[in-house]
Amino acid sequence: MGISLGIVGLGSFGKAFAALFRSHPLVDRIALCDLEPDRAKEVATRPGWDRKFRTQDYYRDYEDLLKSDVDAVAIFTQPWLHAPQAVHALETGKHVYSAVPVLWTPDGDEILEWCGRLTDASRQTGMLYMLGETTFYRAETMFCRRKAQERAFGEFVYAEGEYIHDLDDTGCSLRDVQKSRTTGQAGLRWLEMKETYRRNGILDGPMHYPTHSVSGPISVMRTRAETVTAHGYRNRNNDPYFADHAFSNETAFFRLRNGASLRVLEFREVAGSFHSSETFRIAGTRGMYAEGEWKDNQRTEPFSARTVEISRPTVEEMRDPLPPEVALAFHRIKHPDTTEPADFTSEGHGGSHPYLVHEFIDAVSNNRLPAIHAWEAAHYTAMGVTAHKSALRHGESLSIPDFGEPPAE
Numbered sequence: 120m121g122i123s124l125g126i127v128g129l130g131s132f133g134k135a136f137a138a139l140f141r142s143h144p145l146v147d148r149i150a151l152c153d154l155e156p157d158r159a160k161e162v163a164t165r166p167g168w169d170r171k172f173r174t175q176d177y178y179r180d181y182e183d184l185l186k187s188d189v190d191a192v193a194i195f196t197q198p199w200l201h202a203p204q205a206v207h208a209l210e211t212g213k214h215v216y217s218a219v220p221v222l223w224t225p226d227g228d229e230i231l232e233w234c235g236r237l238t239d240a241s242r243q244t245g246m247l248y249m250l251g252e253t254t255f256y257r258a259e260t261m262f263c264r265r266k267a268q269e270r271a272f273g274e275f276v277y278a279e280g281e282y283i284h285d286l287d288d289t290g291c292s293l294r295d296v297q298k299s300r301t302t303g304q305a306g307l308r309w310l311e312m313k314e315t316y317r318r319n320g321i322l323d324g325p326m327h328y329p330t331h332s333v334s335g336p337i338s339v340m341r342t343r344a345e346t347v348t349a350h351g352y353r354n355r356n357n358d359p360y361f362a363d364h365a366f367s368n369e370t371a372f373f374r375l376r377n378g379a380s381l382r383v384l385e386f387r388e389v390a391g392s393f394h395s396s397e398t399f400r401i402a403g404t405r406g407m408y409a410e411g412e413w414k415d416n417q418r419t420e421p422f423s424a425r426t427v428e429i430s431r432p433t434v435e436e437m438r439d440p441l442p443p444e445v446a447l448a449f450h451r452i453k454h455p456d457t458t459e460p461a462d463f464t465s466e467g468h469g470g471s472h473p474y475l476v477h478e479f480i481d482a483v484s485n486n487r488l489p490a491i492h493a494w495e496a497a498h499y500t501a502m503g504v505t506a507h508k509s510a511l512r513h514g515e516s517l518s519i520p521d522f523g524e525p526p527a528e
């Protein structure tokens with residue numbers, strides 16, 4: 120028997136994932152949950168949905184979804200709701216997929232507290248939690264993880280990670296995103312809650328959304344950050360978007376447990392990106408990845424380096440393959456009559472969406488820890504929160520809180 124899964128939050132991102140979850144061959148049944156009934160209706164009335172969705176599996180209230188018999192929930196609500204909803208679901212015996220971030224509020228201490236609650240709940244309940252971090256499944260991240268597994272980087276020396284998203288980006292304006300997330304019942308409740316942070320003088324920063332920039336280097340090097348020093352750029356033209364922010368751009372420098380260092384940019388007010396908006400570079404003593412290019416000096420022992428070989432693998436060469444039956448099922452979302460999985464092109468944030476869905480469903484089906492489990496997710500989050508704290512203290516070097524590692528399976 121396959122899995123039953125409830126999707127909570129059918130705004131723009133939840134809607135984009137609904138078809139993938141529904142199409143996965145190991146998913147038998149889908150439930151839908153949104154406070155705004157028209158959003159769920161738009162998904163439920165798509166052609167073919169009646170095959171895995173029954174009208175009694177629509178919930179307006181998240182509590183009712185959790186009381187139902189679904190095996191898992193996928194959370195796509197606004198970012199200030201994620202961790203409390205995830206912990207509640209784990210404690211009710213549901214496996215959890217959550218869109219990033221683990222949690223966003225202006226208060227770093229509150230975010231860290233919820234990271235602790237999340238890892239505790241994962242350990243205590245034994246239910247699975249996965250963070251849906253898109254950069255983790257970009258083609259280049261998969262490629263570099265394979266190279267790291269082959270030890271083709273040699274020893275890691277240095278890395279850079281960047282998430283550069285100007286607030287007025289023409290492809291995705293952050294002002295518009297903020298506007299749409301603060302409409303509807305959940306959005307209006309937040310506008311009231313936000314006043315409490317403002318009254319207490321708590322100031323936000325872009326490092327509170329760090330997973331796109333740190334997950335590439337950290338997952339490739341399979342290491343942890345130990346200390347950070349960071350600085351911020353303060354908005355200078357009284358832009359109302361940054362009213363509750365100490366900084367609109369933040370730059371951090373981490374010392375890593377493996378001896379390498381990592382420079383991270385989280386920019387929201389800048390003229391453009393250096394290469395692409397979400398990217399990373401990793402340098403080792405033997406191999407190096409940057410801007411789609413792999414360099415290998417073939418050094419296997421001291422003094423053995425030879426001519427540097429440079430290659431530029433295609434995106435498809437960089438990606439791990441999906442199981443053919445999964446690729447075919449996903450391809451049929453847009454091409455219902457097709458029989459050829461090879462025609463499938465992975466789409467959504469660098470092709471990551473199908474991989475995220477498959478990783479979660481496969482982990483639940485096989486009762487194994489997903490790749491971006493609660494401890495991995497908590498570490499990414501703690502890196503960003505601590506970087507923001509350092510920036511608030513003019514670059515003071517701070518230790519990253521350690522949420523530990525998952526219990527041995």
Ligand SMILES: NC(=O)c1ccc[n+]([C@@H]2O[C@H](COP(=O)([O-])OP(=O)(O)OC[C@H]3O[C@@H](n4cnc5c(N)ncnc54)[C@H](O)[C@@H]3O)[C@@H](O)[C@H]2O)c1
Nearest residue numbers: 128129130131132153154181195196197198218219300305
């Ligand atoms: N690259 C990425 O990884 C990426 C990209 C975009 C969005 N996201 C994340 O996805 C999440 C959703 O983003 P979005 O733009 O779709 O937001 P959205 O505001 O459009 O949608 C959120 C939906 O959740 C519903 N909701 C909130 N609380 C609820 C509750 N208690 N019960 C039922 N429904 C509830 C709201 O009614 C709304 O329809 C965000 O947290 C965001 O951080 C990640």
